[in-house]
Amino acid sequence: MRDGEQVDPVALCAWLSAKLPDIVSSNSVLQIRQYPAGFSNLTYRVSLETDGVSRDLVLRRPPRGVNSRSAHDMAREHDMLAALHAHGVPVPRPLARCDEVSVIGVPFYIMEHVDGVILRGRASAELPSDPAESRALLSALSQTFAATLAQLHTINVSSGPLSAMGKPDGYVQRQIVGWTKRWVAAQTSPVDEMDRVAAWLDANQPSESRACLVHNDFKYDNLILERASRSRVRAILDWEMATIGDPLMDLGTSLAYWVQADDAPVLRSLGLGVTAMPGSMSRCELVHAYALATGHDVSNAAYYYVFGLFKVAVIAQQIYARYVQGLTADARFAQLAVAVSALASSAWHVTRTGEI
Numbered sequence: 242m243r244d245g246e247q248v249d250p251v252a253l254c255a256w257l258s259a260k261l262p263d264i265v266s267s268n269s270v271l272q273i274r275q276y277p278a279g280f281s282n283l284t285y286r287v288s289l290e291t292d293g294v295s296r297d298l299v300l301r302r303p304p305r306g307v308n309s310r311s312a313h314d315m316a317r318e319h320d321m322l323a324a325l326h327a328h329g330v331p332v333p334r335p336l337a338r339c340d341e342v343s344v345i346g347v348p349f350y351i352m353e354h355v356d357g358v359i360l361r362g363r364a365s366a367e368l369p370s371d372p373a374e375s376r377a378l379l380s381a382l383s384q385t386f387a388a389t390l391a392q393l394h395t396i397n398v399s400s401g402p403l404s405a406m407g408k409p410d411g412y413v414q415r416q417i418v419g420w421t422k423r424w425v426a427a428q429t430s431p432v433d434e435m436d437r438v439a440a441w442l443d444a445n446q447p448s449e450s451r452a453c454l455v456h457n458d459f460k461y462d463n464l465i466l467e468r469a470s471r472s473r474v475r476a477i478l479d480w481e482m483a484t485i486g487d488p489l490m491d492l493g494t495s496l497a498y499w500v501q502a503d504d505a506p507v508l509r510s511l512g513l514g515v516t517a518m519p520g521s522m523s524r525c526e527l528v529h530a531y532a533l534a535t536g537h538d539v540s541n542a543a544y545y546y547v548f549g550l551f552k553v554a555v556i557a558q559q560i561y562a563r564y565v566q567g568l569t570a571d572a573r574f575a576q577l578a579v580a581v582s583a584l585a586s587s588a589w590h591v592t593r594t595g596e597i
Contacts, residue, residue: 376520407485493545
């Protein structure tokens with residue numbers, strides 16, 4: 242566990258034995274390890290051994306120095322997973338949540354551990370070594386990616402717990418206003434292109450397309466894939482920003498993460514470059530596959546792509562600001578200011594060319 246992000250195993254074991262007595266007892270032995278990847282909420286594997294039986298759980302908690310009542314609301318994320326699990330959406334099953342800070346210092350929740358493969362990096366070791374097999378897998382996985390996002394956007398959110406997870410009316414405007422405010426609040430130095438992109442997004446707002454469940458961070462490293470068939474999704478992770486809103490805004494965020502081989506090197510170095518490898522769809526092909534699966538009009542895809550780039554840049558800036566303030570010691574965050582500038586430059590280029 243990183244400095245300042247430790248979880249007390251004794252306190253956690255005592256709480257778990259009270260909340261999940263069928264899984265954890267007072268004589269259970271816990272080992273807690275922190276997942277090194279991820280840039281927002283912190284995730285830990287909790288390995289248990291009870292009377293010779295081993296089991297893994299996963300703990301999620303907010304990072305230091307954030308408002309846990311906003312995107313880092315553990316209770317909301319837990320309840321979102323519970324509602325999605327009831328709908329048959331492939332998500333880890335939530336097991337318990339703790340709203341009190343007295344146990345480990347912050348609110349948190351526990352969910353089941355899902356075994357599988359996560360693809361990340363520019364040349365993931367999880368891909369076949371044979372180039373032809375790798376291309377075939379990435380081609381199939383691109384189709385799976387588009388189809389899975391499309392399926393999320395067809396879930397019935399008109400009633401039940403999911404219906405209370407967002408306010409779709411005025412969603413596009415609230416997103417533009419909200420992310421612009423977050424940019425202003427998180428700035429550590431001026432980035433003129435971010436300001437120009439924010440103004441362009443505000444001046445060119447499209448009308449709402451429709452309302453549905455939106456994940457808001459749908460990308461490869463939030464998908465757990467089957468080990469035997471790595472083009473099939475076992476679970477979708479990281480629902481902290483999910484809500485009810487415009488699906489094309491969700492598509493725009495996914496496009497921002499979908500790096501291509503001809504993108505700027507700094508973008509390809511962000512750890513998302515598996516999509517730039519041979520066999521993967523281009524962003525245009527991904528938009529086309531999504532349109533075929535949903536029947537949605539995607540003629541204004543460039544707007545949503547600009548929004549996605551702007552949003553990802555703001556997220557990077559928020560994390561970088563926490564690093565500058567000394568709220569995290571994670572060395573990965575030191576170079577995020579460079580990423581913010583590159584994302585802003587890409588977004589501004591798209592506003593002038595319309596190219597995705």
